[in-house]
Amino acid sequence: MRSHIQLPEPIATVFITEQLADRVAAAPDFLREKLAIQNLAEVMSDHPDEVLAHLVKLGMEICGAHSAGISIFEPEARxxxxxxxxxELATFEGATTPxxxxxxxxxxxxxxxxxxxRPERAYDWIREAGITVPEVLLVPLTVKGADAIGTLWLVAADAGHFNKEHARVMAELAAFAGVALRMIQTEQRLNLALQQQETLTREMSHRIKNLFTVADSMVRMTARSAASKEDLAEILSGRLHALAQANALIRRSFGTDVSAVASFGDLIARILRPHEQGQAALSGPDLAIGEQATNQLALVFHELATNAAKYGALNCDRGSLTISWAVTADAVDIVWNEKGASSVKAPSETGFGTKLVETTIGRIGGKIDREWSTDGLRVRISLPLSALRN
Known part of the structure; x- marks a missing residue:
């Protein structure tokens, strides 16, 4: 058996699996096992979210345990x-262990x-939580052809309680429950994917509308300053290419092709490139950002730039835009300041683009505040530095 492998001290001191085979066990009660599996099957069919609670309840009844629970492995957090x-351990619901x-x-x-x-002798976090465990039986929640997704554990009030029949029965029930749990997780992932798809569809519709609006604004502004039709074609073509490059910076989280950006300043410059560059001034220290932060910030500032080109400072010849940022010990504070816009006022209702910006900022632990004046919009954004390194 694999349980005979060498375990490090002091874990080996508390590991007594070999005693299961030597303890007196009652004769197998196959009818009870059949009824228990039928019970789990009914719950899985009618109330799949209650499978774990029923498995724990059955385990306590069959094995005579005084506490029990399920530990689900979270791979990303290890x-x-x-x-x-x-x-007795029900108060620790939701606790995590390494x-x-x-x-x-x-x-x-x-x-x-x-x-x-008494595993608290080997694991200090059990001891520090004030938990005393005379004896604990653990069974993996397995799915054929896949890694185990967690364990079922049962705690006895006294040492010497569990035997090989307890282990066998619970292993069979845990295998059945493991299939149910995998089905629940698959359904949850499917629902999340559907929600992401719906959000993406709405976002793409919003961005396409914005692209046409910005392109129209570019044509009008370029026409006012171009000396000839050849000059108009050359300038407008360059701006449309820059707009395409800025738009390409935005990737959904399930994409892997994210453009590399050396710094926050480079990102902002690329996003503003399709617009009148002479109208924008950037100031701030070098600030490296990671791929995930590039994706999120590209979305936020692309939205701000689009709105400025549609309604604000980038939509008029006398308009100006200043973007400044400062880094503190654990955050970066960004100010987006538009001036010279005509008759700017706060919108009467919150549009999809505004919600998208606020959701993105909130998702990475940041804050955003807007100040509207007749001269333009002022936006203050505060982001945790840790989020920018992702």
Whole structure:
């Protein structure tokens, strides 16, 4: 068995899985097992979100445990999160434990039921939480052909309680519940994908409308300053190409082809390139940004630039735009300041573009404030530095 592999001290001291085979066990009750699986199947069919709670309840009844719960592995965070806790440890619902330093981690590594005695002797986080565990039986939640997605664990009130029949029955129930849990997770991912698709559709519709509006504004502004039709064609072609480059900076999170931008200043310059560059002034220190931040900030400032070209300072000859930023210990403060616009006023209702900007800023832990005046719009944005490094 894989449980005979060498474990480091002091984990080896609390690992007593081999004792399961030596303990006296009652004869298998196959009828009870069949009824338990039928019960889980009914719950999975009618109330799939209650499968974990029913599995824990069945485990406590069959094994006579005083506490039980499910630990679901969260790969990105490399941790387990406790769900459906029952019994004396129910108050720890939602707690997290480390993947590489926990009984659940050992259970997943061995991919089989394990037994530990007073694991708080080996794991300081259990001891520091004030939890006493005389004995704990852990069973992996497995799905055929895939990695285990977590563990079912049961705590006994006294040492020497669990036996091999407990481990066998719970392994069978956990395998069945693992399939159910995988189905639930798949449905959740599908629903999230559908929501993302709906958001993307609305966003693309919004951006296409903006592109036509900005292109129309470019034609009109270029026509006023061009000396000839050849001059008009050359200038307008350059601006349309720049507009395409700025628009290409925006990628959805499920895309991998994100344009590399050396700094925040480079990003803003590229976004403003399609517009009258002489109207914009940028000032601020070098500020490196990562790919994810590039995507998010490109969306935000592309929206601000589009609105300025449609309604604000970039839509009139005497308009001007200043973008400045300053870096503090843990944040960057950005000011977008438009002047010289004609009859600017706050919109009567919040449009999709405004909601998109606010949602994006909020998603990365930032804040945004707008000040409207007859001369133009002033926007203040504060972002955590940690978000810009992603």
């Amino acid at each position: 941790r387990f999160r406790w769900h459906a806790l029952a019994g 993947r590489n330093f926990s009984p659940c981690g050992v259970c997943l590594d061995l991919a089989e039921p394990i037994l530990m005695e």
